[in-house]
Amino acid sequence: MxxxxxxxxxxxxxxxxxxxxxxxxxxxxxxxxxxxxxxxxxxxxxxxxxxxxxxxxxxxxxxxxxxxxxxxxxIGQLAVRQRGLVDAARPYLADLREATRNTVHLAVLEGTEVVYLDVLGGPDAPALPSRIGGRFPAHATGVGKALLAHSPESTVDAVLAAGLPRVGPRTIIAPGLFRKQLGKIRADGIAYEREESRAGVICVASPLLNHAGSAVAAISITGWSTRMRADRVAPAVRTAALALSRTLLAGPKR
Incomplete structure (x- = not known):
């Protein structure tokens, strides 16, 4: 050619x-x-x-x-990796929504944004702009920070190089502070987003990790900041993420 x-x-x-x-x-x-x-x-x-x-x-x-x-x-339904991930995650997401009555998300990282693979709306949660197939700046979301905390340094560098625009009233826009928070998330396995995506909203997220310890996806619970106790739902999110990670590592049953 x-x-x-x-x-x-x-x-x-x-x-x-x-x-x-x-x-x-x-x-x-x-x-x-x-x-x-x-x-x-x-x-x-x-x-x-x-x-x-x-x-x-x-x-x-x-x-x-x-x-x-x-x-x-x-054609979209033929995206096998994402489809298999969604199918495996759905029972865990459904349990989290049932237990908390808040909105749960499953997302992956693409560039500087997260892409939502599944969204289960909760009856007690605020109306959110997230939708299946939708995108949102990774730095302003719980799932995005959970993913970035377990991503290669070059990926984090690319996000910081693109800038950290303010999305919500409390979006972290300082690179140094953002890196420090990623370090804590990496140590704890839990990411918090407090009115960083929009006013009145709080989110708790945890990554799904592969054999190498890199994030392949993340799950989260999102609710009203005045109603949802992040410290109370965090263990449930972390437990679900760990269980789902083990399920994915084990592969499909034959």
Whole structure:
């Protein structure tokens, strides 16, 4: 393959990715002009790409508007590692929600953000922006800090290099203080987030570790800061994380 063709392939891939990720949570269907605006791709190119992606089932037409296609959902279900992790974690998450009536999360780290693989809403918990497949700045979440505390130093360096923007009223934005907190989390196996993601919210998280002691995911309980006692739910979160880690290390039953 010649360099020119590699460049063309790369540009095409980038455009397809930009087009598909132009859709945001809550979007039903978008017009060509809006897709062009969000993706930064010329309208003529958007028209052409939409035609190809519609033929493949990755996009669907709704009159003059465009929506994400069902085939994208089907492809997503083939993400075996995440699917297996979600299936293994679901009973533990369900038990935590039942015991605390608060919202529980399962998340992984991707870049400087966490991606939520599962979210079970609790009846006594606040309405949260987290959703399955959603992302949030790792430094401002309990699961993110639990993951970073057991990640390579280069990963933490990348997060700090990107900056620690203020998300909630008590987000930790000082690199030194953030590193110090990660050290304590690494020692204790528990991460706390107190109004760092949003006002009035508290979170307790714990990592799921592999054989090397690195975090592959994290689970958490989130509730109102005025109602949920972090010290009381922390042992339950830690116990569930340890049990789930052992389950994952043991592998699937044959």
């Amino acid at each position: 010649c360099p020119a063709q590699r460049n063309d392939d790369g540009q095409l891939t980038a455009r397809v990715a930009a087009l598909l990720t132009a859709f945001s949570p809550g979007d039903d269907a978008l017009g060509i002009s809006e897709l062009a605006r969000r993706s930064g791709i010329p309208k003529s190119s958007v028209h052409r790409l939409v035609g190809h992606l519609t033929t493949e089932g990755l996009l669907e037409r709704d009159g003059t508007a465009i929506r994400l296609g069902l085939r994208l959902f089907e």
